[in-house]
Amino acid sequence: MKADLPLPAEDALDHSRTLAGFIRNELESEGGYLPFSRFMERCLYAPGLGYYSAGSSKFGAAGDFVTAPELGPLFATCVADAVAPVLRGIGSEAVFVEIGGGSGAFAETMLKRLLEVDALPARYAILEPSADLRQRQRQRLGEHLIPPLFALVEWLDGPLEERWDGVLFANEVIDALPTPRFLIRDGEVWEEGVAIDEQQGFVRSERPADALLTAGVRHVERYLGQAFAEGYRSELLPQLPYWIQAVMGAMNDGVMLFVDYGYPRKEYYLPQRDDGTLRAFYRQRTHNDVYLWPGLQDITASVDFTALAEAGTQAGFELAGYTNQASFLLGNGLQQRLQEVELRASETAQLRFRNEARQLTLPSEMGERFQVMGFARGVEFEAPFLLNEMSWRL
Secondary structure (H helix, E strand, O other): OOOOOOOOOHHHHHHHHHHHHHHHHHHHHOOOOEEHHHHHHHHHHOOOOOOOOOOOOOEOOOOOEOOHHHHOOHHHHHHHHHHHHHHHHHOOOOEEEEEOOOOOHHHHHHHHHHHHOOOOOOEEEEEOOOHHHHHHHHHHHHHHOOHHHHOOEEEEOOOOOOOEEEEEEEEOOHHHOOOOEEEEEOOEEEEEEEEEOOOOOEEEEEEEOOHHHHHHHHHHHHHHOOOOOOOOEEEOOOOHHHHHHHHOOOEEEEEEEEEEEEEOHHHHOOOOOOEOOOEEEEOOEEEOOOOOOOOOOEEEOOEEHHHHHHHHHHOOOEEEEEEEHHHHHHHOOHHHHHHHHHHOOOHHHHHHHHHHHHHHHOOOOOOOOEEEEEEEEOOOOOHHHOOOOOHHHO
């Protein structure tokens, strides 16, 4: 056990052992090697066993990490104000699609704010693969939304197949996509995988990379203007363009908006970041042992926002803007919204709202670690990024 991590309860450990056994069986059937991306996919999404598929608490102070919507209403309110002109411009058939709905906190605040500013979509669709999270979202929204608002909400089993116009939104989703890992050995690209050691634990393993991963690494090297050093390890998502085109479904005109932690490519692949950005979250603690307690901890990697810009434009959209979270929220009314909620709040609540604003915007908290990127097609969406637009860094 990691010395600074609390030990899980015995039933949770039993759950983790079951998932670990499932992964070991797959490893053995595959000849003793699994690509890291598949190991990560099993840890997070294995039906009934993976981190996002089982019933443990994940979000908020009682969970493993805190996302911006869980802090309070300010984040979602600012996002609503940013996209409201787009929804109003599209009109009565506008659709809002949220990828990964978390606890439902974002959808709750979003719909309430869109009602206030007369920008409600015809449909609010949540693409949520976890049955457990779907149920939590449904319960929360059913309890906290008035019936006409709750009637707008639907849960999708897959991307919308019919043509639609509107807004696609994802907060802290791309970082949880199962990511391949690569390393450089003798100038060649190898793929990092997972094997089993003599104690039946999971350990790193490697094999020559396939053509897709190799091409992705060479593309990054050309962009950087230099080859990776011997032994350099990191993550790369060659499937990101395909994921973008999959989740947008038959989207026509509108906006795609992504919020996540990460860097532009030249910062992502700094020479000193030679073991990548992979990490695990457990009970509000971050650590590097991604093999510990499968199914009980979140596993993530930072986002290469240059790769995201490439993927969005390849999907036929224009890059509308790129900035950090603090600038995006401040540029879309954070100060005004904070003043409004403080007028109606008790002294204790005022302190809570101010602390929320600080966590969202301070460089030492979420303000600069989290980045916001928007894409547009057939609509205008540059205005939300006017404060500190940073696409020149890509």
